Structure formats: structure tokens, C-alpha cells
Amino acid sequence: MKRRFPLQVHISTLFLILTLLVGGVIGGIGYKISQDILESTAAELSTRIHREMLGNFTGLLAPAEVATRLLGLNEITQQRTFEGRLSQLDFMRELLNSSSALTSLYVGYESGDFFLLRRVTEAAELKYFAAPAGTAYIVQSIERAEGGSSGRFIYFDAALVTLRSDTRPEYAAKFDPRNRDWYTAAMRASGQIKTPPYLFFTSGKPGTTIASRASKGGAVVGADIGLETLNQLLAAQKVTPGTHLVLSNAAGQVIAADDFSKALPTVGQAPEPLHLPNIRDLGVPVLAQFTSASFKLDEQAAQNGGLTLDGERWHTSIRPFKLEGTNPLFLVAAIPDQELMAPAHKLMHQLVFAMLLVILLAIPATLALARRISKELQQLVGEAESIRRFEFSHPIAVDSMVLEVNELAVTMGVMKRTIRRFLDISMAVASENNFSRLLPSLLRETISAAEAEAGILYLAENDRLVQAAAMKADGAPMLAESAALDPALAGPLLSSAIASGCARAGLLGEADLTALGVADASCLPGKNHAIAVPLLNRQHNLVGAMVLFRLSETDQARLRFIEALSGSSAVSIESKELIHAQKVLFESFIQMIAGAIDAKSPYTGGHCARVPELTKMLAKAACAESSGPYQDFQLDEEGWESVHVAAWLHDCGKVTTPEYVVDKATKLESLYDRIHEVRMRFEVLKRDAEIACLQAIAGGEPEAAARDRLSEQLAALDADFAFVATCNEGGEFMAPEKIERLKAIAGRTWRRTLDDRLGISHEEKARKERTPASALPVDEPLLADKPEHRFERGVRDQMPDDNRWGFRMPPPELLYNRGELHNLGVARGTLSDEERYKINEHIIQTIMMLTQLPFPKHLRQVPEIAGGHHEKMDGTGYPKRLRREEMSPVARMMAISDIFEALTAVDRPYKKGKKLSEAIRIMAMMKKEQHIDGELFDIFLRAGVYREYAERFMRAEQIDEVDIEAFVGAASN
Structure with missing residues (x-):
């Protein structure tokens, strides 16, 4: 089967192919041109480096040449004594400091005497000469006489203050300037001579010597010039990070390099005589390819070439340059092709990026052009996909000149709005848990879906229709009588709809308005068009009905939609009503249990009803806190339900406590008073x-x-x-x-x-x-x-120590002890230890009973809340001996409520109800002893909860003035 693609795909594909083709050609040409330019630039760079190195080398030697000439004119060349020569030391220092390249100045005399001033700048030289700290200059002197020769080293600081003077006889015996090449060469030459570069003995670094005869006498003056700065110059001239630059002689010996440190010998450890390292000694594979033959081809012409080493291409060049009075030197350069061509590669990448950017920018334009051709169809495809994904946030707005496309757009728009309204109502019904809020919400959504102006919702109760909600489209209430209706007498329109079991649309007559309780038709919007909808459950039993008032007639499509919607609404109402009925039943069951407990003993009547009220008051006050430890405490609707249920059931375990123990008024009383x-x-x-x-x-x-x-x-x-x-x-x-x-x-x-x-x-x-x-x-x-x-x-x-509830309330040995002396000897009250445990055991039974109930997820905390009201904050309470941090805030609130209610209750057989101030004072002591939550007790007082409860549940004679400032914030140590 032949595959077909949308029109915009064809247009976009053609554009992309053309763009890629043009971009590829332009990119290839640009890369080739850049490559040629860079290769020619590499040769020019080598020429420039050669020229700059020649100028720098010349500039390096020029100051030294001047210093040598000046020294040759100085009278030091004619001095015959050490003291006379030392008198010119300041002049020699100035000459030495005139050039940073100068390392030493010296004079060799025809008598074999020698006088040298050396500048010391490095720690290695200080170590080599064993110079004292602070040495800046060293004078090396040899004096020869008929009695023998003597040598000495004198160490000076920067101000030419003598630091130390050493006698060195071995120096005089070992060194004779007349045997040195620079001396003999200068004596033969008519002007200055320059020695080939060599490694200085003292520093092991490359340098050269300039020497010339003195203007008078047979002395020769000389200067040592360090060539180390050439290494820095070469390093600064590197074209790329991987470029290698070397200055060598014709024998391939390295005078300077961009990284010369690896080839230099360590000062004082180099072998004698010192030799310049070979180019192969630099440890650079590409430079190792150059041999002495490479420097003998043509000393006057540059040699450009290339070589491949380990798969990497290199551009190489050898350029000679000659200084006056020296042998020719050669500048060797090796540039990696990868780095040299990096700009070309970068340009290529930029071209590719630009081409991709053009493509990316052109795609929307191309697609926009294609959409202009098939815009309406593409929009409808997207709307269909939105419907498939249940996205209804935007209406369909397609206005096509093609009749069929426009009709399709209108049909899809209606379908989309219908499905959206259906889902909105379903979601609204499903998300609302409160039955009293559900019914108005359901009516409001149905009015919107039907595009009605108002509506009335009825619920079926005992074969009658009871009005549940009546409102207008804007949410305002609608005036209509709320009397219960007989379905058969609910007006012609609604009665016929109920009888047929399907929705009916039509005009409302006088009989309809009277039956519905809308006596004044002026409250209706516009004409009296309406839709009557019976609400039937799964068994087709009537659960309610709706009447929707519209401005215009209702077509069959809308009527069918409302009818379908009513079925979902009826099922939702039935389900929510069942849930509501179950909650009402559960609530009644809870209150029945609490009432039975209170009714079981005439002395505790109302306790189970008062504690929930007081707990809710305290919880409400805690929620209102804006500072302190409870500022973030809040309860949602489900949380309030948990508080409500737990408070009502907090003493449900008392159903297991024998009445005669709860009501025991005397010590010998059991079922009767013995x-x-x-x-x-x-x-x-x-x-x-x-x-x-x-x-x-x-x-x-x-x-x-x-x-x-x-x-x-x-x-x-x-x-x-x-x-x-x-x-x-x-x-x-x-x-x-x-x-x-x-x-x-x-x-x-x-x-x-x-x-x-x-x-x-x-x-x-x-x-x-x-x-x-x-x-x-x-x-x-x-x-x-x-x-x-x-x-x-x-x-x-029995209650084992490892019980699964975590109870830590050891029971007494006996279940009961009815002994007469045992009971009459009870220290306080009327209860024996066994009976006291039996009463306290009610909280154990409460927890065990509530734990067995299958509470829904949002009520899972009920056993913990209800079972913790006899615990104390210091862990001495019962039945689990929990500490404050192990209890939920609501459980701690219920503990306070239970105690306060018990203190103030007037229906106990064994005590009178406390006055308000006395109860507060007792609880303040409990706060101090860490039996109750101190922060909650402060809220209890500060928010006036105690006063509100007293006014509702305590007798007037019990209510007296309380100075809460004496108790709020009091230390609880």
C-alpha cells in the first residue's frame, strides 16, 4: 500500500534538502579557503617569529657589548693590585646592572691575574658558592706574584658591603684566564668577539661570552650573557599551545627552547665539561626527528615542510639567522596540524551550526506556509486529538470557506462542549464529599451544561419530591415554594417526564408554575421554556428530579444530552446519599455508644458529650495560633472528623467496666453495700x-x-x-x-x-x-x-509485657479482692487497687476495640487520639506511658479536656464539682509537674476556652474569677 504524507511534510522535506545541499557546498568551500589561509599564515608566523627572535637576540647582546667597551676603557685594566681593582667595583656594578642579561664582568690580565664581579640572583647560585645570606655580588680574584699565586672570593650585599671573604688557593691553581678561549680569541681579534653559546659552569644555564682587548695594556675584558630570557621569548611566540620552538646551532645543540627546563642540568651536579643539550634531549618526539643534517642544507633560506608522527600531522620550519661575530643559529618550529587548523574547524562548525540554525528557524516558517494551505484541516486534526486526550480548555474556532470542513468544525465543537460539560459535572460530583454542598453544585453544573437560566432540584423522600436546591445561573437563589410535591401532581411537564422516565422539554403552563411553587412568573428569566428531567438510579427508581428554565426551545440533541447527564447525576446522588446515610448512621452509632456509657452510670451522664465539645474548642483555639509551637497546627475537614469521632469514642471501653465498680460509693459496696x-x-x-x-x-x-x-x-x-x-x-x-x-x-x-x-x-x-x-x-x-x-x-x-498494643500498665495479682479488711483499709477514696485497675482498664479496652474497627484512611488516627487522654507528658501516664513527643497534638488536647471536665463535673458520686479557679489551679500544678502539655494549657487559658466552656456547661455558682496571668507561661519544671 502506498504511503501518504501530509502536505506540510512534503514542503518541509524539500526545503530541508535544499538547505542542507547549499549549506554543505558553502561550508566545504569555506573550509578549503580557511585551510589554505592558515597554512600560508603558518609560514608567515614562522618568518615573524624569526624576525622578532633576531631582534631580541640582538637587543640582548647590545647592552653587553656597550658594557664591555666601557669596561675596556676603564683604568681597572691597568691596575696591578687587588686594592686598586677593588676601587673600581662600584663602576663595574653599574655596568653589570645596566642589562638584566649580564651575569658577570671580568678582566683577565697578561700576568695571569683575574678580577670578576658576579651578580647572584638565584638560591641555587648562593648554594653553589656557599654564599652567606644577603649576598648580592661576588668578587672572584686571582693575584699572581713571584712568591706564588693566591685566590679569593669576597661576598657583598646589594650596597657593596662586605659580608665575608674566603681564601681560595685552589681557585688560583685551577684557573688561568690566559688559557681560556675568550682570552686567546680576543687577543687575536681586532674588535669584540662572541663565543658560541655554551652552558655556564656555575649555573648550568646557556649563555655566551663577549670579550675584547683593553684600550691600554695587555688585559682582556669580558662579559657573560645569560640566554635564559630567550626561552621566555620563545614561549611567548608560540602560535598554539602545542607549538614547539627551539633555537639551536648547526650541530643540533639547543641554545633556547619554549620549554628548556627539562634539558638543563642541576646546578653543581652537571658533569664536566658541560655541554649544550641536543635537540633530542628535550623529550619531544617531533623535534627528535631533526638531525644535524637538517641544519646543513641551506643556511640562508628557510626550510618549510611537514611530517606525520603517530598519526598526527605537523607543520615544520627551519630558519637560520646569523649574528655578527657568531656562527649561524637555526630557529626550529613545529606546529600541530590539529591546532593550526582549529580556526578552520571552528569555522566549519560555525557554518554547520549556522546552517542548522537556519534550518531550525526555517522549519516553523515552512510549517506555517504549509499550514496556510491546509490550516483548517490541521486544526481539526489537532482538536480531534485534544478530544482523544480529554483536553477541553479551548473551544474550536475554525472558520473555513469549505462547507464540509466548516460543518465538521461545528459538529466537533458541539461534541467537545458536550463531553467537557459531562466530565465537569462528573468531576464536580466526584470531588464533593459533603452531601449538603453536593446538591447545589450538581444543580449549578447542570444549569450551565443545559445553558439554562435557572433550575430547581428535588430529592425523592417517602414517595414525595422535596426541594433540595433552587438557584439562577449566576448562583443567586430562585424564589420557589419548598413544599413537598406529589410526583403525580407536580405539573403537566414534570409529571409526564416522571411517568415516562425520560426528559421532556416544553413551555410551562399556569398549572406547572403553580405546582412548582413559582406563583410569580416574573422571577423567571424570559419565556417559560423548560426541561423536566427525572433522576432514576440503577434500578430505575426515582431518586429525584430537576426542572431547568431556558430562554429558548430545546433541540433534541441537547435534550438527549441532558437526559444522559441526568442518569450520571442520579447515580452520583444515590451514591453520595448512601455515603451520607452511612456517615449519619455511624455518627448516630457513635453517639449511641457514648450515650449508653453515660446512661450506664447516672454519675457520669454527659461526660462523653461534653469532652468532644471542649476538645473541639481547644483544637479551634490551637488552629488560630499565629505564633509559638502551634502556629503551624491546622486541621482540614477530615482532621476535624477524626477529632469528632475520637472524642465521642474516647471512653467506649467503659462498656466493659462493671457498673458497681464505676459507681462504687463506699468501700464495701459491690453489687450491694456489704x-x-x-x-x-x-x-x-x-x-x-x-x-x-x-x-x-x-x-x-x-x-x-x-x-x-x-x-x-x-x-x-x-x-x-x-x-x-x-x-x-x-x-x-x-x-x-x-x-x-x-x-x-x-x-x-x-x-x-x-x-x-x-x-x-x-x-x-x-x-x-x-x-x-x-x-x-x-x-x-x-x-x-x-x-x-x-x-x-x-x-x-492477663496482659503480657510484649502485648502488640504496647500497653505498659502491669495488672495487680487478683482480678478482685472483696476482703472486708482489705477494702476498709483503702487509704483514699473507695476503690481498691484491683478496682482502680479495672476502671483504668477502660482505656485499654477503648484502644483494643477501636483498633479492631476498619476505619477509613482519614480516620486511622482515631485509636491513637482516643486512647491517649490518660497519658502524661513525662511518660508516667497509662496505658502506654507515652511521652509528649510520642503523642499527637489532638491526643494531648483531649487529655486536657478530659481532666478539666472531670474536675468541674457535678454528677460524680465521690466528689463535688470544682469551682473554675480551683480547677485551673489544679491543672496549673499538673502543667508544672509535666502531666499535661504546657503550651496547650496556655492556649486553653489565653484563648478563653475555659471561660467559654464554663458558660455553656458549668453551674453559675462554680464560675468565679480566674487570674490567668498567674498561670500562663509559668515554668513547667
Whole structure:
């Protein structure tokens, strides 16, 4: 099958091919021209370098030549003594300093004497001459006489102050200037002579010597010139970083190079005699290709060439230059082709980049030209692709002169708007979790999709239509009666739509307006055109209806769209209504549990309802903080729901706590107050005393004495019982002497004649069988802790240390201990340790119960919030002994709320409700002891939460003035 491409592809491809062809030709020509120019430039650069080096070399020698001539005219050449020669030292210093290239000036006498002034500038020279610190000049002198010869080295600083003078006899024995080449050559020549470059013995660096005969006498003056600066000149003349420049003699010995340091010997370590390094000694492979034969071809003409070494191309040149009085030298240059041609390559790259840039800039222009030809079709293709990707941000705006294209654009535009509205409504419905906000939002979106001016939404409840929302297109409310409608009497248009189960469009008559509650038609926009839409769920049951008011008639396409949209809306309403109903059910279930807990005990009624309110007040105050540790604390809608649920369920574990433990008002109370049993025993003893009294009188004892004794016994029994009864109330602290008195009272006995194992439950009988039955009658203690009073803790009541909830609240040994002395001896209150644990255990049961519930993700924190209100900030609370940082902020808020409610509650059997100031003072102490969150307690006071709660839930006589400044910010150490 033949492949076809869009028109713009053909045009763009042709343009790109032409651009590439033209650009390639231009680039190739430009590269060739640049290459030729660079190669010719390389030869010119070599000539320039040769010329500059010649001038620099000449400039280097000129000052030295002048200094030598001046020294030859000086009287030092005629001095015969060391002192006379030393008197000219200042003059020689000035000559030496006239040129930086001069290293030393000296005079050789025909007698064999020698006088030299050397300038010392480098540490290596100081080390070589063993010169003292600060040495700037060294005088080397040899004096020969009939008695022998002597040599000396004198060291001077920069001001020619003598630092040290050394006698060097070996120097005089070893050195004779008359045997030196410069001396003999100068004596033969009529003018100045220049020695071929060589390495100085003292520094190991290349240099040359200029010498000439003195104007008078047979002395020869000389000057040593360092050629080291030529290395720097050559390095500065490098054409490219990889260029190599060498100045050599005809033998290939290197006088200077751009990197001459590798070939120089170390001062004092070089072999004698010193020799100039060969060009091969530089360690440069390309220079090693030059031999002595390379410098003998033509000393007058430049030699340009090239060579390839290890795959790299080099441009080479050898240019001779000759100085007066010296042998010819040669300047060798080697330039890597890659670096030399770098500008050409750069130019080529720039041409390629420019060509690509032209192409890139031309592509949009080409595409724009192509789009002008097929603009409308291309736009429609893009719009179709946008629809496929569900992108509806822009309307279709294609206005083509071609009829078919224009009709296609109109159809696609309608389709796009329809799909977009459908998706907008679906997203709006799906994203709204609040059912009360969902219904107006759904109506508003449907009004927009139908291009209506107003609308009314009804929900079906108990076979009636109840108005849920009524608004105009701008969101303003619409005036319509909200009375429930009978679907069959909802007006001709809406009733027929409901009966048929499909949307209907038409004009609203008087009957329609009356049934809908729109008595004043002036509130409707324009003519009374409308669309009636029944909302049916998946089972085709009526869940609601909508009436949409329009300015104009509705075509069938729009009606079908609204009908399709209504199906999605009905399903959404049904789903959201189910979710809403489940939330209402859950909320009612929560409050039912809380109400059952409060109803279980008449003394805690309202606790489970008041704590949520106080917790929300404190959470709201924390959210309003703009500074401090809670400035970033905020709760979203789901967070508030978690607080609400956790607060209502914070004591749900109390359903497992026995009522008689929660409501235990006296120490002996269980299912009933066992003080009555104790009282009956005292009654028995009193009857026994009366019987004993009567028996004594009958036996002949004087009646008065017997009755006095009886009175004393009865009074003692009454006093003992009153004491026991007072202990049972649990109002005061049980001092040790009271415990001892209880034990003394318990030591009294009463006689039981009936079997106490008859008519009891099998569980109580099993507890009594722990001890053998006593023979009747039996004397028993008035108060006792019997074995049957001990209720063992079963397996299900154990809490292992490694429990999966992390509880760290060790249980007491017994589940219950009903021992009479054990309970009457409770130090404070009415609860024994076992009963206290049973009450505290409610928080364990709360956590275990809530953990088992499959909370949705946003409520997963409910068990932690609800289960932490008995924890303390210092880790001494229960049941997990959490510290402050291990608790969520809301859990810490609930702890404060639970304590404050308990302190101020008036429905407790064991205490009175505290006054507001007293409760705040107690909680301030708890803050100081780090039992509650200090920062939250400050917010509790500062924001007035305590006052707001008091006005809503506390009695008027409890509300007094509180100086919160005394407690806000107080140290909590």
C-alpha cells in the first residue's frame, strides 16, 4: 500500500534538502579557503617569529657589548693590585646592572691575574658558592706574584658591603684566564668577539661570552650573557599551545627552547665539561626527528615542510639567522596540524551550526506556509486529538470557506462542549464529599451544561419530591415554594417526564408554575421554556428530579444530552446519599455508644458529650495560633472528623467496666453495700450480750451490775460499728492507727450456726472450697479477708509485657479482692487497687476495640487520639506511658479536656464539682509537674476556652474569677 504524507511534510522535506545541499557546498568551500589561509599564515608566523627572535637576540647582546667597551676603557685594566681593582667595583656594578642579561664582568690580565664581579640572583647560585645570606655580588680574584699565586672570593650585599671573604688557593691553581678561549680569541681579534653559546659552569644555564682587548695594556675584558630570557621569548611566540620552538646551532645543540627546563642540568651536579643539550634531549618526539643534517642544507633560506608522527600531522620550519661575530643559529618550529587548523574547524562548525540554525528557524516558517494551505484541516486534526486526550480548555474556532470542513468544525465543537460539560459535572460530583454542598453544585453544573437560566432540584423522600436546591445561573437563589410535591401532581411537564422516565422539554403552563411553587412568573428569566428531567438510579427508581428554565426551545440533541447527564447525576446522588446515610448512621452509632456509657452510670451522664465539645474548642483555639509551637497546627475537614469521632469514642471501653465498680460509693459496696452484713453481725453480738445479761441475772447475779455491764458492751459495739461505718464512707485518709483499730475490731468473733455453702452459685461455692468447711456452730471474725474473697485473674484477663498494643500498665495479682479488711483499709477514696485497675482498664479496652474497627484512611488516627487522654507528658501516664513527643497534638488536647471536665463535673458520686479557679489551679500544678502539655494549657487559658466552656456547661455558682496571668507561661519544671 502506498504511503501518504501530509502536505506540510512534503514542503518541509524539500526545503530541508535544499538547505542542507547549499549549506554543505558553502561550508566545504569555506573550509578549503580557511585551510589554505592558515597554512600560508603558518609560514608567515614562522618568518615573524624569526624576525622578532633576531631582534631580541640582538637587543640582548647590545647592552653587553656597550658594557664591555666601557669596561675596556676603564683604568681597572691597568691596575696591578687587588686594592686598586677593588676601587673600581662600584663602576663595574653599574655596568653589570645596566642589562638584566649580564651575569658577570671580568678582566683577565697578561700576568695571569683575574678580577670578576658576579651578580647572584638565584638560591641555587648562593648554594653553589656557599654564599652567606644577603649576598648580592661576588668578587672572584686571582693575584699572581713571584712568591706564588693566591685566590679569593669576597661576598657583598646589594650596597657593596662586605659580608665575608674566603681564601681560595685552589681557585688560583685551577684557573688561568690566559688559557681560556675568550682570552686567546680576543687577543687575536681586532674588535669584540662572541663565543658560541655554551652552558655556564656555575649555573648550568646557556649563555655566551663577549670579550675584547683593553684600550691600554695587555688585559682582556669580558662579559657573560645569560640566554635564559630567550626561552621566555620563545614561549611567548608560540602560535598554539602545542607549538614547539627551539633555537639551536648547526650541530643540533639547543641554545633556547619554549620549554628548556627539562634539558638543563642541576646546578653543581652537571658533569664536566658541560655541554649544550641536543635537540633530542628535550623529550619531544617531533623535534627528535631533526638531525644535524637538517641544519646543513641551506643556511640562508628557510626550510618549510611537514611530517606525520603517530598519526598526527605537523607543520615544520627551519630558519637560520646569523649574528655578527657568531656562527649561524637555526630557529626550529613545529606546529600541530590539529591546532593550526582549529580556526578552520571552528569555522566549519560555525557554518554547520549556522546552517542548522537556519534550518531550525526555517522549519516553523515552512510549517506555517504549509499550514496556510491546509490550516483548517490541521486544526481539526489537532482538536480531534485534544478530544482523544480529554483536553477541553479551548473551544474550536475554525472558520473555513469549505462547507464540509466548516460543518465538521461545528459538529466537533458541539461534541467537545458536550463531553467537557459531562466530565465537569462528573468531576464536580466526584470531588464533593459533603452531601449538603453536593446538591447545589450538581444543580449549578447542570444549569450551565443545559445553558439554562435557572433550575430547581428535588430529592425523592417517602414517595414525595422535596426541594433540595433552587438557584439562577449566576448562583443567586430562585424564589420557589419548598413544599413537598406529589410526583403525580407536580405539573403537566414534570409529571409526564416522571411517568415516562425520560426528559421532556416544553413551555410551562399556569398549572406547572403553580405546582412548582413559582406563583410569580416574573422571577423567571424570559419565556417559560423548560426541561423536566427525572433522576432514576440503577434500578430505575426515582431518586429525584430537576426542572431547568431556558430562554429558548430545546433541540433534541441537547435534550438527549441532558437526559444522559441526568442518569450520571442520579447515580452520583444515590451514591453520595448512601455515603451520607452511612456517615449519619455511624455518627448516630457513635453517639449511641457514648450515650449508653453515660446512661450506664447516672454519675457520669454527659461526660462523653461534653469532652468532644471542649476538645473541639481547644483544637479551634490551637488552629488560630499565629505564633509559638502551634502556629503551624491546622486541621482540614477530615482532621476535624477524626477529632469528632475520637472524642465521642474516647471512653467506649467503659462498656466493659462493671457498673458497681464505676459507681462504687463506699468501700464495701459491690453489687450491694456489704456494710449491711457487718451491721447484722454487730446486731448479733448485741443480741448475744443481752442474752448473756439475762442469763446472768437468772443465774443469781445482781441485776444492776449485769445491766451496767450490758450497757458498756452495747456502747462499745455501737462505737465500733460507727467507726467501721465511717471507714466505709472513704472520705478521709486512713491513718495507721485506724488500720490497727480495724484489725482489733476484726479480732472479735460472732457465732455462725448455719452452713454458708447452701444456696450459693457454683462459682462462689468453688471459691469457698479452697478451704475445708468448718463444723457448726463456728466462731468467725467480725471482719475478715477470706479465701473466697479473692477472685483470681484468668488467662483472658492477663496482659503480657510484649502485648502488640504496647500497653505498659502491669495488672495487680487478683482480678478482685472483696476482703472486708482489705477494702476498709483503702487509704483514699473507695476503690481498691484491683478496682482502680479495672476502671483504668477502660482505656485499654477503648484502644483494643477501636483498633479492631476498619476505619477509613482519614480516620486511622482515631485509636491513637482516643486512647491517649490518660497519658502524661513525662511518660508516667497509662496505658502506654507515652511521652509528649510520642503523642499527637489532638491526643494531648483531649487529655486536657478530659481532666478539666472531670474536675468541674457535678454528677460524680465521690466528689463535688470544682469551682473554675480551683480547677485551673489544679491543672496549673499538673502543667508544672509535666502531666499535661504546657503550651496547650496556655492556649486553653489565653484563648478563653475555659471561660467559654464554663458558660455553656458549668453551674453559675462554680464560675468565679480566674487570674490567668498567674498561670500562663509559668515554668513547667
